[in-house]
Amino acid sequence: MRRLLAVSLVGAATTPLAGAAHAVEMNVTVTIPSLGVAEYHRPYVSMWIEKADQTPVATLAVWYDGKKKGGEGTKWLKDMRQWWRKAGRDLNMPADGISGATRAPAEQVISFSDGRAPLGKLAPGDYQLVVEAARETGGHEVVRVPFTWPPAAAAASASAQARGEHELGPVTLVVKP
Template identity: 55%
Template structure:
């Protein structure tokens, strides 16, 4: 787990008013395959994970980028995760507690988010889309969208990317 979860501050950011609090510890388990690419120059992709709900402000869950670059220089290329940047990122300040994380290597990357902690809001029942977008330096960019209904109990979904992302799978339970 490379995501920094720093308790209260993060919870303040995470608990958006657009996702009103509901009882129960909802847990999102997310698995993202980052493909191993045979290219001359490889850089681990910048990845953003966010939730969309109809007529609600999109909510960023996690962003992987060069967090440790001097002088916050890693933020310069966040705009290349272009749909996320337009949808949510450009209104945020970086590093963002509970959201910012280092880039991850090719392979299956796991992420567990618990509602009310870090960037994970408590979800009210409704129609959602989980979105994962990856942009790679000197490489391509791809977005995978997984729509789902949240009934308050359980939801899951899988979609596969074709270039910059492999299979993205999630389960959401309370």
């Protein structure tokens, strides 16, 4: 069963950063829960940014099993259906700076800065961080966290959190001006 979750950005300012003289940082924490099941497989996870109207902007990360013989791991990427339809089918794997190995159950933290891709090209506006997980012999889940880019200069930082119900735990987004 697929679940879509969304929350509002807490403490988000609506005015863009004037002059963008300071580096802006975006930290994403994705919790992969430990599941008590007989046959556990690490989930494939994709993270991307999309506009408020759900138009994809940039893929941030794709975690999958790239070490399977003959590239077998890539055939399961399409199980992350939303990401696959919006951006995945056009991406050649492995993708430098984006793709990596599946992760064990725990909090996983990734940081991005506006001076580098993909945030360096992100126009001011309202967006969503989308995290999708699919697991062999398991479930599928999508979590959405809305945010405004860039954050206002006056804000110390803006943060938001959404929580998955099975395949994903809390997903936290912190944007620091």
